[in-house]
Every structure is written in structure tokens, then in C-alpha cells.
Amino acid sequence: MSRPDDLHDLxxxxxxxxxxxxxxxxxxxxxGPLDVDATRSLFTAQVRSRVLDHTARWLRAxxxxxxxxxxxxxxxxxxxxxxxxxxxxxxxxxxxxGFYLARAAQxxxxxxxxSREAVDDVLRGMLASTTERIAGGRHKVWGxxxxxxxxxxxxxGSHPPRAVGLAASFGHVGAxxxxxxxxxxxCSFGDASLNHSTTQGAINWACxxxxxxxxxxxxxxxxxxxxGISVPTPRTWxxxxxxxxxxxxxxxxxxxxxxAVARTTAELADHVRRTRQPAFLHLRTVRYLGHAGADxxxxxxxxxxxxxxxxxxxxxxTARLLVAAGGFDPAELVAAYLSEREAIRARALELAERxxxxxxxxxxxxxxxxxxxxxxxxxxxxxxxxGAAHGHRVAGAAAxxxxxxAQTINEALAGLLAAEPDALVFGEDVGRKGGVYGxxxxxxxxxxxxxxxxxxxxxxxxxxxxxxxxxxxxxxIPEIQYLAxxxxxxDQLRGEAATLSFFSQGQYRNGMVVRIAAYAYQAGFxxxxxxxxxxxxxxxxxxxxxxxxxxxxxxxxxxRTCAAAALEDGTVSAFLEPIARYHTTDLHTEGDGVWLAAPxxxxxxxxxxxxxxxxxxxxxxxxxxxxxxSRRARRRLGEAGVEARVLDxxxxxxxxxxxxxxxxxxTGRVLIADETRRTGGVGEGVVAALVDGGFDGTIxxxxxxxxxxxxxxxxxxxxxxxxDIVTAAxxxxxxG
Numbered sequence: 121m122s123r124p125d126d127l128h129d130l131x132x133x134x135x136x137x138x139x140x141x142x143x144x145x146x147x148x149x150x151x152g153p154l155d156v157d158a159t160r161s162l163f164t165a166q167v168r169s170r171v172l173d174h175t176a177r178w179l180r181a182x183x184x185x186x187x188x189x190x191x192x193x194x195x196x197x198x199x200x201x202x203x204x205x206x207x208x209x210x211x212x213x214x215x216x217x218g219f220y221l222a223r224a225a226q227x228x229x230x231x232x233x234x235s236r237e238a239v240d241d242v243l244r245g246m247l248a249s250t251t252e253r254i255a256g257g258r259h260k261v262w263g264x265x266x267x268x269x270x271x272x273x274x275x276x277g278s279h280p281p282r283a284v285g286l287a288a289s290f291g292h293v294g295a296x297x298x299x300x301x302x303x304x305x306x307c308s309f310g311d312a313s314l315n316h317s318t319t320q321g322a323i324n325w326a327c328x329x330x331x332x333x334x335x336x337x338x339x340x341x342x343x344x345x346x347x348g349i350s351v352p353t354p355r356t357w358x359x360x361x362x363x364x365x366x367x368x369x370x371x372x373x374x375x376x377x378x379x380a381v382a383r384t385t386a387e388l389a390d391h392v393r394r395t396r397q398p399a400f401l402h403l404r405t406v407r408y409l410g411h412a413g414a415d416x417x418x419x420x421x422x423x424x425x426x427x428x429x430x431x432x433x434x435x436x437x438t439a440r441l442l443v444a445a446g447g448f449d450p451a452e453l454v455a456a457y458l459s460e461r462e463a464i465r466a467r468a469l470e471l472a473e474r475x476x477x478x479x480x481x482x483x484x485x486x487x488x489x490x491x492x493x494x495x496x497x498x499x500x501x502x503x504x505x506x507g508a509a510h511g512h513r514v515a516g517a518a519a520x521x522x523x524x525x526a527q528t529i530n531e532a533l534a535g536l537l538a539a540e541p542d543a544l545v546f547g548e549d550v551g552r553k554g555g556v557y558g559x560x561x562x563x564x565x566x567x568x569x570x571x572x573x574x575x576x577x578x579x580x581x582x583x584x585x586x587x588x589x590x591x592x593x594x595x596x597i598p599e600i601q602y603l604a605x606x607x608x609x610x611d612q613l614r615g616e617a618a619t620l621s622f623f624s625q626g627q628y629r630n631g632m633v634v635r636i637a638a639y640a641y642q643a644g645f646x647x648x649x650x651x652x653x654x655x656x657x658x659x660x661x662x663x664x665x666x667x668x669x670x671x672x673x674x675x676x677x678x679x680r681t682c683a684a685a686a687l688e689d690g691t692v693s694a695f696l697e698p699i700a701r702y703h704t705t706d707l708h709t710e711g712d713g714v715w716l717a718a719p720x721x722x723x724x725x726x727x728x729x730x731x732x733x734x735x736x737x738x739x740x741x742x743x744x745x746x747x748x749x750s751r752r753a754r755r756r757l758g759e760a761g762v763e764a765r766v767l768d769x770x771x772x773x774x775x776x777x778x779x780x781x782x783x784x785x786x787t788g789r790v791l792i793a794d795e796t797r798r799t800g801g802v803g804e805g806v807v808a809a810l811v812d813g814g815f816d817g818t819i820x821x822x823x824x825x826x827x828x829x830x831x832x833x834x835x836x837x838x839x840x841x842x843x844d845i846v847t848a849a850x851x852x853x854x855x856g
Contacts, residue, residue: 123458128174130192130408133430135457141443141450149445152383153203156446161225162202162378163438166195167457169217170435171464172242177413178465184472185246187260188413191217193406194343196375196434197308198222200403203385204339206230207300209591210269211283212262213308213343215407217242218434220262220269227267238264243468249475250483255623257478265627268299270591273623277313278615280322280340281584282591287338288329289589290396292570296542296593304392305588308341311358312348318580318611323368325581326398330367335396339388342400343375345407350420362400372402376437406432487626489663490689497723499684500677504721507535512566515558522716525672526559526702529635531719532676533560533597536683537567540595543683545572547582547599547635556601557637557702579605583612583634587620590630595686603638603696604652617692618661629690633682638668639795640829640839641700641745650699651829653839656800658694659773665693665726666772670701670747673717674770677724685726696772698744707748708755715748727771729779735763737853739783740845741806742793743769750793753845760846762853772802780806781813788817791852793845798823820852 123135149155154162173190180188191197198218204210206227212219224238237253244252245260254263254271263271272279287305290297313319329336344358363370369391373384381403388399406429410417417426435457442448478484512534514527523531536543545563547555551574554561564572575582579600586596600606606613613634620630640651658666667682669675675697685691707714732751735758742750747768754764767783769776784790790810794803803821810819822845825838 124461130430131174134433134435135454137430137433137436138439138450138453138457141440143443143447147444150379150383150441152379153386154199154379154382158202159378159438159442159446161229162198162222163435163442163453164456164460165198165221165225166218166435166438167460168221168239168464169195169198171457171461172217172239173409174461175243175464175468176246177409179246179468179472180413186248187246189214189411190409191215192408193345193429193434194218194375196378196381196403196405196437197341197343199378199381200306200341200385200401202226203382204304204306204389207268208304208306209286209299210306211272211279211308212269213310213341214262214272215310215343216262216308219308220267223267223269224264239464240467240471243464243471244475247472247475248477249471250478251475254625254627256625258484259623261623263624263628270628271620271624273615273619277309277316277319278611280307280309280319281325281580281612282587282616283307284322284326284336284338284581285585285588286591287326287336287398287588288334288585289592289594290337291335292544293542293589293592293594298591298593302393303337304389305338306341307338308343310348311342311344311346311353312351314342314358314361321578321580322584323362325576325578325584327365327367328576330397336398337392337396338398339392340398340400341403343403343405345405347407349411349415358402362402367397369397369399370402371399372404375403375405375434376432378434378438378441405434487624488622489691490626491726492689493725495688496681496684497725499688500680500723501721503536503539503680503684507537507539510534510538510566512538512562515561518716521718522713523672523719524703524705524716525669525675525697526557528672528676528717528719529559529679529697530561530563532679533563534566536595536597536680537563537571542593543571543595543597544589545597545599546575546585548575548577548601550574550599555599557699559697559702560599579609580612583609583617586632586634587612587616587630590632591628595683596632597683598632598634600634600636602650602652603636603654604649606636607657610657613658613664613692613694614661618663621690622663626690631686631690631692633679633686633693633695635695635697637699638696639698639700639744640835641698643700651835653796653824653829654800655696655772655796655802659802659805663692664773665691666696667693667770668696668743668772669770670698670744670768671715671717673720673722674724674730676719677722678770681724681726696744700745701748704748707751724770727774727776729770729776729783730768731765731779731783732768733765735765736787737762738764738789738791738849739787740764740766740791740793740849741769741780741784742766743772743802744795746793746795746840749840749842750845753842753849756842756846757849760850762849764849775805775809777809777813780809781815784810784815784817789852790815790817790819791845791849792819792821792823793840794821794823795840796824797826799826818852820848822848
């Protein structure tokens with residue numbers, strides 16, 4: 121086969137290096153899991169990965185293709201794949217082409233796999249084709265349900281908490297577990313990502329769990345090419361950070377030596393599989409072709425530095441093993457490379473000419489947030505029925521059985537834990553203590569530490585456990601102790617939880633209900649860490665459901681709705697619980713008991729509001745603490761001759777637009793009582809919904825100031841009050 125004229129310098133160097141190999145250097149086949157057939161399969165996978173990287177740039181030059189971040193130089197990770205099992209779940213670094221194609225070949229050898237189909241997957245991902253099997257063209261990701269490769273879109277190390285969470289879930293999930301009980305979770309990332317706080321937190325969490333003797337079967341693989349785009353990583357840095365760390369087995373291997381990589385990986389995987397404790401593989405690699413197609417590597421590396429790396433080519437290392445120990449002819453390996461190059465280029469052009477693209481926004485968004493309200497209603501009723509006889513006694517319940525907000529959440533959680541054996545309630549202090557506010561009191565005693573347990577004090581790890589355990593069949597109900605604490609870990613919701621279904625077309629889901637003690641108005645307690653009224657970071661996460669119950673009559677049913685949506689549709693919900701209303705019993709006068717409610721079988725659909733009163737002068741739109749304040753204000757307004765109705769939105773995303781427009785049009789005047797901030801607050805979305813819906817009446821708003829919440833009485837200066845609502849309502853009615 122003649123050599124093409126358009127070989128890249130890297131290709132020419134590789135093929136010249138292979139051609140110069142000699143079988144006279146034979147040393148016998150090395151010990152380890154790689155036999156001759158597996159090594160030839162590895163070489164094919166590595167060649168395909170390399171050719172695909174060159175093809176991505178070639179397609180881009182032709183005006184096709186959208187993604188050019190490649191795996192060139194990292195193909196030693198293919199030997200990692202072959203040392204593991206296809207059933208071991210993998211959350212991969214974005215330079216994992218070798219691993220992905222090697223696992224596809226491994227699956228093909230074991231069952232009906234399709235390594236050539238895997239090549240098409242990568243090409244279709246580059247072309248943003250809707251026929252690509254995992255993301256449907258929404259992004260180029262490594263992912264395949266049959267290969268147990270869980271898609272990741274992050275390049276900054278936000279996926280390790282999910283990986284550790286999946287590994288940690290093996291100690292909590294029972295019959296519904298999605299993976300074998302002896303599975304090893306493999307999580308790979310780059311040397312620059314090792315410095316990211318989420319990666320460091322995940323490693324710390326794994327070590328913390330191992331130190332306590334808890335199972336956490338995760339194999340971290342750091343693919344160290346010495347560069348974070350253009351910023352060098354010292355060659356000794358990874359080992360300095362990780363080696364010798366307690367409760368973490370460490371080993372390193374050179375990615376250009378496939379036998380050593382496979383042998384070292386197999387030893388570490390065996391340790392993890394037997395002991396259920398974590399391990400760390402430091403895989404030394406090189407990086408070719410720059411960070412991505414647009415990266416001019418010559419701007420920060422010298423030509424001699426770039427050429428020197430060619431000698432460390434992992435494909436050359438695998439070819440050397442085949443020639444020296446397996447008797448393969450170098451010319452045959454060169455021909456194999458050129459044959460794959462020709463075939464993949466031809467296939468790329470074929471796909472580029474006929475692959476379909478998205479035509480509508482609805483098609484793009486289809487897997488984002490599926491909503492099946494009838495199925496959710498049935499599941500919620502089933503959860504209530506199966507959990508009703510749980511036998512858990514709610515501490516401090518009133519003699520007539522009515523409960524506070526905190527108590528009704530406790531009662532609903534007990535029902536979910538009883539109905540779903542793999543429902544998990546966890547977070548800081550939720551176990552023996554029963555939560556800072558007593559919301560989870562008694563649940564661990566009733567249901568065991570497997571279902572109700574404390575975590576380390578790290579919100580990223582808490583959400584990582586939710587992400588991972590959901591993948592393994594659990595219904596996670598994590599608690600974030602205060603809304604302000606969520607912001608440390610917000611990307612676990614934004615970049616991980618919310619994207620999984622979107623970038624896998626619903627083939628992977630991580631339904632969960634994240635309970636968050638939220639908002640302000642705590643009497644005698646303050647500071648913005650415990651009185652945070654900002655939900656802007658949640659409101660713009662596509663597909664995220666935000667529930668905000670204010671009254672105990674709503675909290676239990678809404679919690680079951682969120683749980684049912686997680687089970688049926690893979691919905692991710694943030695359940696905002698107003699701290700100041702946890703133990704409220706009365707509305708107008710001491711002892712009136714209006715803010716108590718008995719457990720109910722009522723179903724509250726996502727995006728449905730509740731109206732209090734039928735006044736014709738004014739509609740007050742509110743939620744959370746605002747509902748309590750507004751209902752008090754409504755009574756005062758009535759005494760002053762203004763008849764108002766109060767619409768408790770209950771759901772902040774999606775907003776109950778139909779209910780909102782109906783109640784707004786009933787009076788023609790809307791006052792939004794917004795306890796969040798004037799800028800970025802929920803009220804902005806309510807105003808937009810009214811305008812978009814064609815409401816032509818009068819709109820006014822009272823909202824919290826654009827301020828953090830100070831200590832003590834000063835908090836009342838930046839939060840809305842009952843008086844503010846009354847004054848604004850009277851002004852609106854008088855002016856309209």
C-alpha cells in the first residue's frame with residue numbers, strides 16, 4: 121500500500137517508527153493480562169482513535185464537523201480498558217478514545233458488540249448528527265449503555281464526585297442495583313483536572329470512606345500529559361499529591377508500555393474488587409495535536425519539544441510489543457494503519473453528506489425534562505399507599521394528628537423510605553441527630569443506617585453521592601443543610617445532574633430530590649449563611665424542577681410528587697423548605713392552628729398553584745414565607761375594604777403559568793410578594809410570564825433588596841414585610 125501524500129507529521133513519524141522495528145529485538149511475551157489477540161485488538165483500537173483525531177481536523181478543514189479535542193497521545197488508556205471488565209462502569213476523561221474503542225472491541229469479543237459501530241458513534245458525534253447513539257448529536261461525548269460508559273461533558277473534573285458516589289452506593293443500594301456487586305467504578309481525568317477542587321474533594325471523600333471501613337470501589341486514573349492546555353504540570357506533581365496518601369493504593373505506569381499499563385491496572389483493579397477500597401493509577405502520557413484543533417501549540421512549546429514526544433507514542437509502544445514478542449511484520453502494521461485511515465475518511469465523508477441534523481428547538485430539548493403527569497400521579501398514589509403503614513411516629517405531633525411543616529416532611533420521608541427500600545436520606549447531621557431542625561428526627565432509628573445516614577461535611581460529596589447512587593438504582597433524597605451551602609456545589613446540579621439525561625437521550629438518568637433548608641426570616645438567628653434568599657442559581661438550570669411548599673398541607677404531597685417524578689421520568693428536583701416556617705403553628709393569632717395540617721393523600725401536580733380566597737380587587741402572587749406574610753396581609757386588607765386573593769405558586773420551575781394567568785385576570789391587578797432579591801429574584805420570572813401570557817392588567821412588585829442578609833434586626837431592613845405587602849396592595853388598588 122502506497123503512502124498518502126497528506127500524512128500529518130505525527131502520522132509520518134509513527135509509521136516510520138513502526139517500519140523501523142525489528143523482530144530481532146524479541147524478548148518473549150511479557151506477563152500480564154494482555155495476550156497476542158488482545159494486544160492486536162488494542163493496536164486496532166488505538167489506530168482507530170488516532171485516525172479519528174486526524175479525521176476530525178480534516179473534516180473541519182472541509183467545512184464539516186464541530187469537535188476537535190482529541191485523544192492523540194493518550195491511547196495507552198486502551199490498555200486500561202482491557203484490564204477491566206465491560207460491566208465495570210466508566211466515567212471517562214475527554215481524551216478517552218483509546219479506552220472507548222478498546223472497550224467496544226472487548227464487548228465485541230465477548231458478545232455481539234460492534235467496534236466498527238463505535239467508530240461511527242465518534243464520527244457522528246463530531247458531525248452533530250441526530251443518529252449518534254448516546255447524545256443524538258447534542259454534544260460529542262463518550263457514552264454507551266451497552267458498554268457501561270456513562271457520558272460526561274465536563275473537562276474540569278466535575279465528574280469524580282459522581283464516580284465516588286456510584287462506588288459508595290454499593291454499600292446502600294439493594295435489589296435495584298444496576299451493576300454487579302463486585303464492580304469497579306473507573307474514573308479518569310487529566311493532570312490539570314487533578315487540581316480542581318471537585319477532584320480533590322472526591323479523592324478525599326474516597327479516602328475518608330475507606331478510613332472508616334466503608335466500601336468505595338473506585339479506580340481513579342490520572343492521565344498525566346504534563347499540560348493543562350498551555351500551562352505545564354511538573355512531572356513530579358501528581359505523585360507528590362497522591363502517593364503515600366492514606367487508604368489509597370497508588371501505582372504508576374507509562375502509557376507507551378501497554379503490557380505494563382495492563383498489568384498495573386489489573387493489579388489495582390483486583391485490589392479494588394477484593395477490598396472494595398479505592399486505588400489510583402498515575403498513567404503517564406503525551407499529548408499530540410495540541411489541546412484542540414484551534415490550539416496553536418507552537419505558541420508555547422518548541423518544535424524540538426514536540427518532536428521529542430514522538431518517541432513516546434503509545435501506538436509505537438504497542439507495535440513494538442507485537443513485533444518483538446508476537447512475530448508481527450512491521451509492514452503489516454503500517455498497512456493496517458493506512459487501511460483504517462482510508463476506511464474512516466471514506467466513512468466520514470459518507471456520513472457528512474447524509475447525516476440529519478435537528479430541525480426544531482423541541483427536538484433538541486426532548487430529553488431535557490420529560491413530563492408524564494398521569495404516570496407521576498399514579499406513582500405518587502402508589503408511594504402513599506405503600507408507605508402509609510410504615511409505623512413511624514412523628515415526634516411532637518399534635519393530639520389531633522395535625523403536623524407542622526417540619527413534621528409533615530418527616531412523615532412524608534418515612535412513607536417514601538417504607539415504600540422504596542432503595543430510597544436514601546442522607547446529608548450532614550440527618551442521622552442520629554435528626555437534622556439541625558429535627559426534620560429527619562427518628563428516621564434512622566426506624567429505617568436503619570443503610571437508608572438514613574450522615575455524610576462528611578462537603579456539599580459536593582453529598583450531591584456526588586446522589587448522582588452516583590441514582591445511577592445505581594437508588595432514589596436519593598439528599599439534604600443540603602442551608603441554601604447558602606448549595607452554592608459551593610452548584611455545578612453538581614447544573615453541569616452533572618441536569619445534563620445527564622439531555623446528553624444521553626434519557627438512556628441514563630439520575631432522578632433525585634434535593635431537600636434544601638432555604639430562605640430567611642429566622643427569628644433570633646441570622647447571617648447570610650443561614651438566611652439565604654437567593655435562588656437565581658437554580659432557576660436557570662434547564663429541566664430542574666423547583667418545589668417551594670409553604671404550608672404543611674402541601675409539603676408532603678409535593679415531596680411525593682418529586683419522588684414519583686424522579687422514579688418515573690428521572691426528574692431532578694430542588695425542594696426548598698422555608699426554615700422560618702418549619703415549626704410555625706399559627707397564622708393570625710396564637711393558637712389558631714392554621715399553619716398545621718393532617719397528612720393527606722392529595723396529589724399536587726408539578727406546576728400547579730393553590731389559591732386562598734376569592735377577592736375581586738387584587739391577586740397577590742407569592743410563595744414560601746411570602747405565602748404566610750401575604751395571607752396575614754390579606755386579612756388586614758379585608759378589614760380595610762380591599763378584597764384580595766392569594767396565589768401560592770408552590771412551584772418556582774416550571775411556574776404554574778395557567779393558574780397564574782387565570783388568577784391575575786380574575787382581578788386585573790397583580791401584586792408580586794417576592795421574598796427573594798429584586799435582581800435575579802423569582803418575581804422577575806413571574807412578571808415575564810404575565811407579559812408573555814398577554815396579561816394586560818396592572819402589575820406591581822415588592823421584593824427583597826439586592827443585599828446579603830445581615831444579623832439580627834437589620835435583616836428586616838432588606839426583606840419584605842407584612843406591612844410592605846399591605847402598603848403596596850393599597851397603593852395598587854387606589855391607583856388602578
